[in-house]
Amino acid sequence: MALRIHFTADDLARTTVAAGPDLMWELVNSLHILQAQQTASGYAPWLRHVRDRFARRDLRGPIRLLTTLVPPQGNFPDFLTPSGEGNISAARDLIRATPAARLRAELARHFGRHTPPPWFRRLAQGDRAARQELDDAVATYFRELLAPQLHLIENPVHTDRAHHSRNVLDGGTERLLNTLSPSISWEPPTLIADYPRDRDLHLRGRGISLVPSFFCTGRPVALIDPSLPPVLVYPVGRHPRPVDTLAGLPELLGRTRAMALYALTPPCSTGELALRIGVSIGTVSKHASILRGAGLITSTRRGCTVVHALTSLGRELVRGWPHPRPRLPARSQSSS
Known part of the structure; x- marks a missing residue:
């Protein structure tokens, strides 16, 4: 087929x-992995994190709600994956704003001939408390199970x-x-x-x-x-990585410059790089100057914007080391 x-x-x-990653698509697809009987070895680090979180927090409520909407296999409602939103806060805003008529249509298609649980009937009717509970479940799942492992x-x-x-x-x-x-x-x-x-x-x-x-x-x-x-x-393709010869790159360059190198895939402006690694524009400019002097990046002015990109040497360094965990912007960690 x-x-x-x-x-x-x-x-x-x-x-x-x-x-970049569409975080609601990643969240929905990770629910499939969470419910699978067998998974590829590439997901083992994330599943270890999930087991650790389950041992520390009672996440049964959010998980039960979300897995009712996203079963191990098969269809799930389209409103869970609003178009083109890499930012989790913006995606949650769009989900909360889904018109009631669309909620009813997609939930009716999702449950088919089966009678949905009472909570989902309230959600289909556009009940504000039910919408908030769904938003809380999405926020909790992202905060506990995805955000700490976003790298x-x-x-x-x-x-x-x-x-x-x-x-x-x-x-x-x-x-x-x-x-x-x-x-x-x-x-x-x-x-x-x-x-x-x-x-x-x-x-x-x-x-x-x-x-x-x-x-x-x-x-x-x-x-x-x-x-x-x-x-x-x-x-994503499982593109091979060279042997890890520079596992200590953060110690060699400093954590912020190492994170900046990794974050320049793909190239971006000074302001975007600051957002990616969670520091000020002034700090980025300072570190970019050092990386440029070392021959690891290039910086090209396009109008009022400076775009930074890895050189061939910079790309080889990035491929050869496990990067440090990025500092997430506060808005990406917020609950509702």
Whole structure:
């Protein structure tokens, strides 16, 4: 069975790859991993963290609520993954603002002929307390189980995006589509992906957002409603890393400069780099000057913005060491 995504020339021109992890997609996909009987070894560090949190906190309520919406396999409501939101706070805002009519339609489709529990009936009716309880569950799950391990997600997602950026430069969008994942093939003008059922999605000039996901396993995932902005979530490639010869890089360069090096995949402006590593713009400028002097980054002015990028030496250093855990912005750790 397959998902067939039909492209026009306009769709090829409007195909994009997400700039970083989409945290609600990662949250939903991690719920599949949490409920799986067997998981790939790459998820073992995260599962150890989950077991540790379970031993310290009673998370049964939020987990039970979320796994009722997101079963081990099969469909889940589209409103849980609002389009294009890498920021968890913004995504939660959009989920809370879901129109009641859409909640009713998607929950009815989710439960089908089964009678939903009373709480979900209240949610479908747009009950404010039920919406708040869902938001609390999302916030708690993210804060306890994902935020402390966010580096496990960010590293492979940014590496995958950089890999595909080179494919676009070398061969255009069609080269990108042909190298996304072993479970996806490009047979012009159709992208064909392994899928639980046969389905056709016609883009009709809207383009599509490709979202690499750490927690997505073998099969890609798409939104159910074809009228929503098209999205295809696919598993990140497991690109090989060189032997770890510089595990002590933070001690060599200092933690902040080491974090800055890692965070420059992909390249970004001074302000964006400050947000990524949780320091001031002035601090970033100071450390960027040192890294530039060492030949590890380049800095290019584009109008009023300075964009920093890794040099070939900088990329080799980043590939060879396990980066320090980033300091998360306070807003990403907030509950409701």
